[in-house]
Amino acid sequence: MGRSPCCSKVGLRRGPWSSKEDSLLFNFIQQNGEGQWRSLPKKAGLLRCGKSCRLRWMNYLRPGIKRGNISEDEEDLIVRLHGLLGNRWSLIAGRLPGRTDNEIKNYWNTHLLKKLKTAAAPHKDLPNLAPNPMKKKKTIQNNATPSLPPPPKDDDAPASPPKTIVCVPKPIRVSPSFSGCSSYDSLASGASNSDSGCAPEKAAEVLSFMPVAWPSIFELDEGDYGVCAADDDFLIGEYILPVLNHSDSISSDVNMLEKVYDEYLQLL
DNA sequence: AAGTACTTCAACCGCCGTGTG
DNA sequence: CCACACGGCGGTTGAAGTACT
Known part of the structure; x- marks a missing residue:
């Protein structure tokens, strides 16, 4: 409906975030609040996908995040x-x-x-x-490398149902x-x-x-x-x-x- | 010291439910 | 009612770090 398509990824940065990018994102959200992730990168001056910004904020920059040392x-x-x-x-x-x-x-x-x-x-x-079970079994991507799928976990377990x-x-x-x-x-x-x-x-x-x-x-x-x-x-x-x-x-x-x-x- | 194997975890990918025009 | 974008989620990947030989 006239909306711009989701992150085209053209010209967008990927991979680890630099401290400058972190700073830009943090400051922007401090001033404007969370949300509007799609348009946030542009407004904040970031060459990142909105999803990437959201993830970075949620998992790393958000105040109060505890890191490591899970008790x-x-x-x-x-x-x-x-x-x-x-x-x-x-x-x-x-x-x-x-x-x-x-x-x-x-x-x-x-x-x-x-x-x-x-x-x-x-x-x-x-x-x-x-x-x-909420996730559908992932289908093999057309452009996926022909590498082996992840090793099956516990496939060697007997067919009998677990007792627990x-x-x-x-x-x-x-x-x-x-x-x-x-x-x-x-x-x-x-x-x-x-x-x-x-x-x-x-x-x-x-x-x-x-x-x-x-x-x-x-x-x-x-x-x-x-x-x-x-x-x-x-x-x-x-x-x-x-x-x-x-x-x-x-x-x-x-x-x-x-x-x-x-x-x-x-x-x- | 160098090479290899293993571990960790930040980031990406693709799917889904919901809201909206 | 339909189609699409958005936000959120879980699964997976791969670079970096660490341990081992």
Whole structure:
């Protein structure tokens, strides 16, 4: 409809960002806010695709991004949430303030997958390591190099079904415009007596609807995280959802992680 | 010291749901 | 109602760094 086509990529820079580019992007967003990614590069004076700008901001430049040193508690939560949600990295990242979906995805693929495989070596009932069914199997690109496809993971596993029951969420796309229920409680209760297979879907919707911690967090003064009733909890309607505190004392509140996980289990 | 293998992670790719004209 | 752009997501890649021989 008269709109310009998506990034033509002609004359656009690719690869690692320079500090100058970072500075341009950061300053522009500081002044104008996020959004309008398509037109942002031009306005900011960047020779980058809008998608590339968004990615750089989300995964690197955004204030409050924590880098490296994923604590044992965070790791534990990632593993458990992955068991519930599968490869829904954005949802998982939403419960770990300061962590990006890309970082969690990388951490899972490089550290946790290896660790879990090692731990489960004698018995192959790994947690949900299956690919996300939401994604269609990627077709071979016409211009793809004839290299071998990625090595199949666990293809040598016996055909017998694993003993561990893994809850794989039904593949859906969720959006912030969700408004089917007026309260979190109603969602949860609705899920509790729903048909089998429905609950994870509800949970995914609920999770996506829950406030992602950092946008709110960083508007506050340092040390004061959360908007809420209790210091460490987010208030959603009548429901209080605990989230990880962004302070250095994360490890001091292990019980909070248990609470987070328990809440999700109740949803399912 | 040099070469090779392995690991990590930032960035890219392509698909999908939603909003809009 | 349709077609398209936009924003967002998960999967994958490959350069850079590190460990090993």
